[in-house]
Amino acid sequence: EDQVTQSPEALRLQEGESSSLNCSYTVSGLRGLFWYRQDPGKGPEFLFTLYSAGEEKEKERLKATLTKKESFLHITAPKPEDSATYLCAVQGGSNYKLTFGKGTLLTVNP
Amino acid sequence: GAVVSQHPSRVICKSGTSVKIECRSLDFQATTMFWYRQFPKKSLMLMATSNEGSKATYEQGVEKDKFLINHASLTLSTLTVTSAHPEDSSFYICSARVQGGTADTQYFGPGTRLTVL
Numbered sequence: 001e002d003q004v005t006q007s008p009e010a011l012r013l014q015e016g017e018s019s020s021l022n023c024s025y026t027v028s029g030l031r032g033l034f035w036y037r038q039d040p041g042k043g044p045e046f047l048f049t050l051y052s053a054g055e056e057k058e059k060e061r062l063k064a065t066l067t068k069k070e071s072f073l074h075i076t077a078p079k080p081e082d083s084a085t086y087l088c089a090v091q092g093g094s095n096y097k098l099t100f101g102k103g104t105l106l107t108v109n110p
Numbered sequence: 111g112a113v114v115s116q117h118p119s120r121v122i123c124k125s126g127t128s129v130k131i132e133c134r135s136l137d138f139q140a141t142t143m144f145w146y147r148q149f150p151k152k153s154l155m156l157m158a159t160s161n162e163g164s165k166a167t168y169e170q171g172v173e174k175d176k177f178l179i180n181h182a183s184l185t186l187s188t189l190t191v192t193s194a195h196p197e198d199s200s201f202y203i204c205s206a207r208v209q210g211g212t213a214d215t216q217y218f219g220p221g222t223r224l225t226v227l
Contacts, residue, residue: 032213043203043218044154046112051213087153096142096207096214102153 002027002092006101013078013108021073021104023088033071034098035064036087044087078108113137114206116219123194124227131189131222133204139184140206144216145177148201160187194226 005024013019025033032051036044048057050066057064061082063074073086085105089098113136123129133143141162146154158179159167166179176198178190191198201223205216 032210032215034213034215036218041201041221041223043114043116043205043221046215046217049210049213049215091213097144097156097159098216100153 002090002099004088004090004099004101006086006088006104008104009102010105011107013075013106015079015108015110016077018074018076018078020075021086021106023071023073023101024069025071025088025090026069027090027092027099029093031091031093031096033066034089034091035062035071035073036089038085038087038103047086075106078106080108080110082106083108112206112208112215112217114204114217114219116204116222118222119220120223120225122225122227125195126193128190128192129194129224131191131202131204131224133187133189133206133219135185135206135217138206138208140187140208141184142207143181143187144205144207145179145187145189146203146205148203148221154203191224194224196226199224199226 003026007022032049035047038044048064053068055066061076065072085103087103089100115134117132143160145157157172160179160181162181168174181187203221205218208215
């Protein structure tokens with residue numbers, strides 16, 4: 001059974017204070033690892049897909065990296081508008097379903 | 111691209127009534143859509159997989175007679191909560207699958223907040 005564990009559960013940063021969110025996973029035959037952002041009362045917004053260890057992707061202040069056991073979402077010089085819950089999910093084997101972690105609630109204070 | 115809409119965004123109904131939620135892919139065709147449920151401060155729980163032109167596949171523990179899913183076209187899936195009760199109150203989110211070479215990406219709708227009185 002695929003499993004995804006995200007840490008920390010919650011993270012408070014000051015504006016401009018860079019940090020990283022962690023996503024550890026176990027999956028049989030990784031097809032893709034996904035990062036989503038979810039604002040309160042909204043559906044998840046797609047950020048990145050990573051396919052293989054060593055891959056990196058960037059979007060504005062966010063950078064996602066992938067190893068064989070975990071993924072990191074690095075946030076550089078965050079702004080208050082980056083405050084949200086960040087969800088990690090994996091897709092494995094021949095199954096196109098997503099297995100989600102519980103998310104990291106990021107709060108960026110001005 | 112890859113925009114998914116849901117309607118309504120919020121619905122309040124009386125116990126015992128049925129509620130229909132629509133999920134549309136606006137700028138692409140989706141042979142597969144998914145329905146999730148999310149409790150406060152919890153992650154997404156997959157309820158069922160909706161395939162165009164065939165019966166939905168429900169996850170273990172989800173009552174198929176209570177949560178009716180219809181995927182009548184390549185851009186529309188509907189979830190009907192039948193004989194709703196207060197315990198069905200939740201945030202329901204759909205997603206549509208975009209097939210890729212290695213992995214399929216799911217794009218999510220904005221969600222529907224259901225409150226059953």
